[in-house]
Amino acid sequence: MRVSTKHDTSLALPAELSRASAEVYERHLKDVLDDHPAGISLDCSRASLIASGHIQLLWIAKERCEDAGASLILRTPSAGLLRILALLDLSDQFVTEGNPTSFADPYLLSHATKVDARYEDHFQATLDAVTAATHRFKDFLATLPIDELIQFEMMTIFYEVANNTREHGAIPERSPIHFDSQIASGRSVMRFSDSGKPYNPCTADAVREENRMVARRSRGYGLPLIRRMVSGMTYVRTPEGENVLTLDKRWEGRR
Numbered sequence: 333m334r335v336s337t338k339h340d341t342s343l344a345l346p347a348e349l350s351r352a353s354a355e356v357y358e359r360h361l362k363d364v365l366d367d368h369p370a371g372i373s374l375d376c377s378r379a380s381l382i383a384s385g386h387i388q389l390l391w392i393a394k395e396r397c398e399d400a401g402a403s404l405i406l407r408t409p410s411a412g413l414l415r416i417l418a419l420l421d422l423s424d425q426f427v428t429e430g431n432p433t434s435f436a437d438p439y440l441l442s443h444a445t446k447v448d449a450r451y452e453d454h455f456q457a458t459l460d461a462v463t464a465a466t467h468r469f470k471d472f473l474a475t476l477p478i479d480e481l482i483q484f485e486m487m488t489i490f491y492e493v494a495n496n497t498r499e500h501g502a503i504p505e506r507s508p509i510h511f512d513s514q515i516a517s518g519r520s521v522m523r524f525s526d527s528g529k530p531y532n533p534c535t536a537d538a539v540r541e542e543n544r545m546v547a548r549r550s551r552g553y554g555l556p557l558i559r560r561m562v563s564g565m566t567y568v569r570t571p572e573g574e575n576v577l578t579l580d581k582r583w584e585g586r587r
Contacts, residue, residue, distance in 0.1 A: 371403030384553035501528030
């Protein structure tokens with residue numbers, strides 16, 4: 333078998349997550365490895381909105397490269413991607429190059445600026461609508477005097493919850509996902525509501541399932557990622573048949 337001494341640089345992490353983009357990525361990964369390169373240099377620069385599904389795709393590449401005896405390098409990962417890898421205790425599992433400057437840690441800084449803001453939105457449970465809503469929330473956060481890391485984590489929480497609801501919530505057609513957030517005094521309370529099937533992510537069984545999935549390192553990163561970015565999470569199924577998920581994120585005074 334001929335093994336190349338070069339790293340293939342043609343593979344890129346998808347900018348947006350969908351079943352179609354994941355399938356294209358996995359087919360391209362297989363085609364690249366069929367040429368027996370010494371390694372793959374995976375371009376991560378296109379992924380501006382990061383979700384747990386991106387981490388799953390990175391892990392797929394890692395496992396298949398190891399099986400093929402090829403190395404894997406994450407090329408030009410964003411500060412956000414590096415932050416998520418750190419939150420999931422996966423930083424030591426990947427080699428990176430072209431690293432950007434990391435976020436300053438706001439939990440080690442003083443916060444003299446006070447914020448009092450409210451945000452509301454509703455959107456359909458489609459990929460395009462979720463992506464557009466995430467960008468709207470991102471633009472809103474950029475107007476507030478909040479550290480970049482906190483803005484990124486709040487945006488990522490939004491994107492992760494909205495995507496999970498879109499993919500797994502069985503939302504009725506034309507039934508929107510509602511979102512509101514109150515931000516004040518180093519705290520953000522974010523609330524999502526929808527009329528999809530009931531699922532309580534706060535139960536002990538759900539937590540055990542998350543831990544089991546993450547231990548396998550193949551999937552199931554979403555809820556553990558959210559838990560590591562929030563201070564608390566509650567779920568209610570209302571008598572009217574709505575799911576209401578409330579996430580409490582705090583940063584004032586943390587060390």
